[in-house]
Amino acid sequence: MTENERSIRDLYAAIESGATGDELRRFWHPDAEQVEYPSVMRPHGHRRGLDEMIAGSELGLTMIRDQRYDVHTVVEQGDEMAVQLTWTATVARDLGTLAAGTPLVSHVAAFYVFRDGLVLRQSSYDCYEPIAG
Template identity: 40%
Template sequence: MTEEETGNVATIEAYLAALAEGAGSEVLRRFFTDDALQVELPNRLNPQGGQGDLETLLQRAEQGRKLLRSQTYEVRSVLARGDRVAVEASWTGTLAVPLGTLEAGAAMRAHFAMFFELESKRIRRQRNYDCFEPW
């Protein structure tokens, strides 16, 4: 890996760690460019998929903090090429509140493929393919 790629991977690893720690908007904002865009492909929680700018992304992260007691990311693989990083990860979230048929305290599990484009070691574009296990 080049020095740029190593730095970009470190940024993504730090971003996922901040999410797992329940970091607030101001901490998460530091990982993104001002013109950041996130695209979420359709999944069980968001059947229509969607996209959002930085403010929308931070609002969704805040909603996630209220929904989850805790969350973890287990990175399965990482590929980096220039300003792009691809991550395959397993995710587990423990609910703070009931969701659908799940009670507070239940664990949700998903398998994520996340694709990032970075600029100066900050995330400019993020695409998520989130595959949730049945509940």
Template identity: 45%
Template sequence: MSTTNLDTALRYLQALESGATGEALAAFFHPQVEQREYPNALTRTGQTRGLTALLAGAEKGRKLLSSQRYAVRNTLAQGDTVALEVDWSGTLAVPLRTLAAGDTLRATCGMFLTFQDGRIISQRNYDCFEPF
């Protein structure tokens, strides 16, 4: 059975939801992956990360969130690129600014994934968080 880039992108979101880290998460990424997170309410100046930092971020996220959900609104796949419009929500494991542990943080996200050899080599995130 052939797996499309869109299938892989959706499995990637499922892995994130399930709290995948380490090798389970690394399997989705090309070794030369670059993720660019544009400025948002959590990362005011944005950031660019490679594989090591992405995996470290997933570990950090497991400490911040007790669960997270990606509800896909729209997808578009063309060639090596997949675009996703996603409603994200995360239940906080610890307090964050005005939110208490157990509260839900929400964002609408635009995610643009570029694939090489069936793995993500580029990810660009535009995350619009609800006020908190």
């Protein structure tokens, strides 16, 4: 396993354990950017920098619980990586039409660019299974 793959797997483990703030910041390059392409949860997609990602991790803890990342495939070339995974979580509190306790499942293709051993860019395509509710 390469250092970049170990870093991504450690990042997923940190998120699963509820890490926020500097515990997450250590994985990201200071110029990091995250891009989510349109999905059922973000119909218009979303783009954010590192500070917004860190703030989002803290907000996320109030919205979902039991996050899990099941990595299926990792393909790496130089400082670029593609990861196929299944993300699961449970809605922690009522969110609009989603009731607390609703399970969420998304099949994800995530693409990473590294600089200086840190994640510079993450872009993801999240394909959600039908959501009960």
